Amino acid sequence: MKLTIKKEILLDALNKVGKAISTKNLIPVLAGIKFELKKKRLTLTASDNDITIQTAIDAVNDDFKIEKEGSIIIQGKYILDIVRKLDDEFINIEVVDDLKILIYTENSEFNLNGISESEYPNIGLEESKKKVEVKAGIFKSIISQTAFAASNEESKPVLTGINFNIVGDVLECNSTDSYRLARKIVKLDKASEENYNIIIPSHNVIEFSKILSDDEEMVEIHIFGNKVLFKVGNLKFESRLINGTYPNTSNLLPDDDLMVISTNLNEFYNVIDRVSILTSDKENNIVTLETDGNTLILKSSSVEVGRVEEKMNVTKNNEENIRISFSAKYMMDALKSFSTETVDIHFVGEIKPILIKSKEEETLTQLVLPIRTY
Numbered sequence: 524m525k526l527t528i529k530k531e532i533l534l535d536a537l538n539k540v541g542k543a544i545s546t547k548n549l550i551p552v553l554a555g556i557k558f559e560l561k562k563k564r565l566t567l568t569a570s571d572n573d574i575t576i577q578t579a580i581d582a583v584n585d586d587f588k589i590e591k592e593g594s595i596i597i598q599g600k601y602i603l604d605i606v607r608k609l610d611d612e613f614i615n616i617e618v619v620d621d622l623k624i625l626i627y628t629e630n631s632e633f634n635l636n637g638i639s640e641s642e643y644p645n646i647g648l649e650e651s652k653k654k655v656e657v658k659a660g661i662f663k664s665i666i667s668q669t670a671f672a673a674s675n676e677e678s679k680p681v682l683t684g685i686n687f688n689i690v691g692d693v694l695e696c697n698s699t700d701s702y703r704l705a706r707k708i709v710k711l712d713k714a715s716e717e718n719y720n721i722i723i724p725s726h727n728v729i730e731f732s733k734i735l736s737d738d739e740e741m742v743e744i745h746i747f748g749n750k751v752l753f754k755v756g757n758l759k760f761e762s763r764l765i766n767g768t769y770p771n772t773s774n775l776l777p778d779d780d781l782m783v784i785s786t787n788l789n790e791f792y793n794v795i796d797r798v799s800i801l802t803s804d805k806e807n808n809i810v811t812l813e814t815d816g817n818t819l820i821l822k823s824s825s826v827e828v829g830r831v832e833e834k835m836n837v838t839k840n841n842e843e844n845i846r847i848s849f850s851a852k853y854m855m856d857a858l859k860s861f862s863t864e865t866v867d868i869h870f871v872g873e874i875k876p877i878l879i880k881s882k883e884e885e886t887l888t889q890l891v892l893p894i895r896t897y
Contacts, residue, residue: 524560524593524618529586533614534606536567536578539758542730544599545571552642555596558616559640560589568646569599574727575646576734579757593618596638602626605633648752648759651745653716655689657709659740659755665696665707666732668860668887673725674700681767684722687744688769689715697772698725703853704772704876704890705860719746722769727762734758775890777871777878782843784819784868786835788881791866792858794821794833799851801828808851809894814844823851845870848896849877857889 537556545553548571557568563582568575582589595618606614611628619625624635657665666685674682679701686697692714696707731753735742745752753760795810798821802808813820819837824830847870857879858866869878879889 524558524595524616525589525591526560526565526617527588527590527613527615528565528580530606530609530612530614532580532586536565536580537603537606539578539734540567540569540576541599541603542734543569543571543574543576544603546600548572550644552596552638553644554599555638555643556599556602557594557596557640557643559594560592562592563589565589568643570644570646573724573763574730575648575759575761577646577648577759581757591617594640595622595624596640596643597624597635598638601635648761649745650743650752650754651747653746654754655694655711655715655719655744655746656713656741657694657711657744658738659735659742660737661709662742663732663735663737665694665709666728668707669696669698669705670725670729670732671698671856671860672700672703672705672889673698676700680765681722681769683726684724684765684769685728686769686772687719687721687723689719691715691718697769699770699772699775702850702892703857704775704888705857706772706776706888706890708886720769721746721751722765722767723751723762724765731760731762734760775876776888777869777876779871780840780869781872782814782845782870783840784814784870785838785840785865786819786868788858788861788863788866790835791868792855794819794835795851795854795858798823798831798833799855801825801831802851803828807894809848809896810851810854811846811848811896813846814839816844845873847873847877848894849891850894853891854879857891860889861887 559566565580568577605626615627617625622637624637626633669685682700688695692711694709694711698705743754750763798810799808802823810823819835822832861881863881863883866879866881877891
């Protein structure tokens with residue numbers, strides 16, 4: 524195998540597949556990246572058995588020249604560090620004596636020990652005939668608006684994932700850790716041939732969204748019994764699915780309101796941020812909200828530190844008043860998911876879920892459970 528390639532092109536591809544390099548795997552070969560050079564294409568593959576990422580670089584101009592075809596496994600950490608730190612515009616990679624890898628530029632030369640491709644697991648990354656398509660920019664927003672609400676507790680595996688529920692031309696994504704819920708509903712350009720209800724590990728889908736750009740390019744979703752494959756351009760990203768049944772989160776959403784407050788999103792966020800300064804993690808960042816007419820009063824206190832109170836004017840839909848406590852962190856996470864100017868806070872009762880919505884973005888719903896303080 525022998526090639527010459529522009530550094531920035533190779534580094535971009537390595538950074539993408541590098542997210543799947545295994546550092547703790549029992550299979551040493553999975554700490555490597557598979558380089559496969561055939562005809563006019565270099566394919567890079569990395570896997571940790573949980574996710575697999577593959578990307579391809581086509582030799583279409585002078586930025587990438589192929590001299591000799593071949594395949595080799597190169598230790599991921601070292602090839603990434605070497606390419607990242609080399610100053611030259613072009614990098615040469617050559618396999619000599621079967622498993623010796625020579626990486627050189629005009630002024631630098633590295634010799635690495637490679638691993639035979641025969642030791643690498645057989646990775647198919649096959650595609651389904653029945654794919655679902657979502658624009659890359661929309662997919663990124665779905666993940667940023669829902670993934671944060673997934674659980675970190677491995678004792679409830681299904682809650683560590685994001686639930687993708689696809690029926691016809693509607694994609695509904697939910698994530699919850701039992702204390703909050705994030706829901707995003709997207710209308711697809713083209714209806715799915717089949718209905719799907721799957722759970723993807725939130726960490727995996729976050730890693731995939733980091734690779735995506737905010738453009739109109741389509742993300743193809745290929746769904747199988749125990750895995751999902753995302754394809755965009757020359758990139759393939761495969762993740763395992765979480766087995767189990769996702770809870771019916773619709774039961775958490777109240778049907779009626781006691782009162783709805785409309786407020787400027789940034790102002791409300793900043794007030795909660797300031798009021799939560801005197802809370803501590805030990806106290807769950809508890810903030811208490813009270814209404815007095817059109818005045819919103821937010822307060823918190825700590826036995827060791829002190830107390831704080833702030834007031835702000837809001838618009839209400841009726842004369843009702845409420846007193847309710849909640850986690851400042853959870854409320855701020857929910858507010859951050861909106862890109863609108865205003866939000867509506869729906870209250871049902873002092874011990875009932877709080878809903879956060881916006882008339883400017885009706886496809887997004889956030890729910891935060893209150894905290895009893897008595």
